Amino acid sequence: MQIFRVSPDPKVSAEFLDNRRLSKQVLELYQIIRVCLGELDVIKTGPGYRHHPVVEAVYNNGKPYLWGAWILLAAMNEEHMRRGGKRSEVFKKELEGLYDVVKKTDQTLSLSHEDLPPFYIEGEKRIYGGEAYQMYVKLLFDKWQHDKIPPRCDINLNNKA
Known part of the structure; x- marks a missing residue:
């Protein structure tokens, strides 16, 4: 994750x-927000x-960055749909419901409105x-170089700049 x-x-x-990771990213952010x-x-x-390092970073010792995570989820989902990605009606409703829960939770618990801080977690490595x-x-360029399926995201792997 x-x-x-x-x-x-x-x-x-x-x-x-890339399209595949973009679609998975929406689901993972959805799961992370739900766990928080x-x-x-x-x-x-x-x-x-619950004890996954990425979830713990978002949970932030009980002061979760739910708005920051939600904003990122919404941007990822919007880009997924812009590219012609599909969402079931059930999942669309679940996303709407999740937004409503985050909004209501903010009214009762005063969630952090800080941006989700940048962090990189891989194994024991932690970079903030x-x-x-x-x-x-x-990491993404490394993954794309080894993927069996081309990334389909308009990234030229020969020119990383």
Whole structure:
């Protein structure tokens, strides 16, 4: 599980991703937000992902960056749909419902409105701050070089600039 951010601008991060990872990113952000809401006892969730390092970074010791995560999810989903991606009506309603829960939770618990800070987590490696964006650019180019399916995201793998 990762949150692929190559820029502080959620739209730029969404546009950078290949179609496959973009679609998965929406689902992973959805899951991360739900786990955080479960930890706040706002919704019932199972035990999965509670101690995942990425979830813990978003959860932020009980002061979760839910708005920042939601803004990123919305940008990723918008880009996915702009590219012709599909969403079931059920999942569209679940996304709307999740937004409503985050909004209502903010009214009762006063969530952090800070941007989701940049972080890069891979195994035991933890990088925070602006360097995290460059680590994700490098990681994505490495993944694209080894993917069996071309990335289909208008990124020229021979010219990384």
